[in-house]
Amino acid sequence: MQPPPRPSGLEALVHRTSKVTSLLGGLATLAITGFITFDVLMRYFLGEPQLFVDELASFLQVVVIFWGLAYTFRVGGHVRVDLVTAHLPRPLRAWLRVLTLALGIALLLVMSWVTWLSVQEAWWQERVSVVMLYPIWLPMLLIPTGLLLMALAMLTVLLRQIRAALGPGAARDEVTGPGPAG
Numbered sequence: 001m002q003p004p005p006r007p008s009g010l011e012a013l014v015h016r017t018s019k020v021t022s023l024l025g026g027l028a029t030l031a032i033t034g035f036i037t038f039d040v041l042m043r044y045f046l047g048e049p050q051l052f053v054d055e056l057a058s059f060l061q062v063v064v065i066f067w068g069l070a071y072t073f074r075v076g077g078h079v080r081v082d083l084v085t086a087h088l089p090r091p092l093r094a095w096l097r098v099l100t101l102a103l104g105i106a107l108l109l110v111m112s113w114v115t116w117l118s119v120q121e122a123w124w125q126e127r128v129s130v131v132m133l134y135p136i137w138l139p140m141l142l143i144p145t146g147l148l149l150m151a152l153a154m155l156t157v158l159l160r161q162i163r164a165a166l167g168p169g170a171a172r173d174e175v176t177g178p179g180p181a182g
Helices: 009-046 051-066 069-074 090-124 137-166
Strands: none
Touching (some): 069 137, 090 137
16 A cells, blocks of 8 residues: 655645644643743742743743644544534535535634734734733734634645545545645
C-alpha cells in the first residue's frame, strides 16, 4: 500500500499554517501555566501579586483558543453529533456535509469581518491594555486570523467533499480526516 499523496496548494498551506499556530497555542498554554505559577508563588511567599499575569494570560488564551481551531478541525477534534446523519443514505450525507461546511464557512467569514472591524476600531482609537499598556489591537487581531484559518481549513474539506459528492456512487459519503498526508 502506498502512502497518501502530499497535500498541495491551499491544502498544504493550511496544513502547515495550522500546525504552526497550534504549536504556538500549545506553547501559550505552557506560558500561561508558568505565569500563573509565578504569580501564585509571589503572592503566597512575598505578598506581591503580579498584576500583569491576568492580562498576559488572557492574551495568551486568545492564542490557545483561536489559533488552535484550524488544526483541531483538521484532525477531527471538534465535537460532531451524527446521531441522525449516520442513518442517512451515503449520497444524502455527502450533500448534507457540503451544506453544513458551506454554512460554517459563511458564519466564520461573518465573524471574521465583525472581529476585524473591532480590531480596526481599537487601532483607530489607539486603545491600550490597562496594566501593560500594549496596543489592544494586537491580541484582538489573533481572533479574525484564527477564524479565517479555520474557514480555510473548512474550505479545503468542502472542496474534497464536493468532489466526493459528485464522484462515483461508492465514494459518495462524508470525507473524513485531514486529507492527504494528514
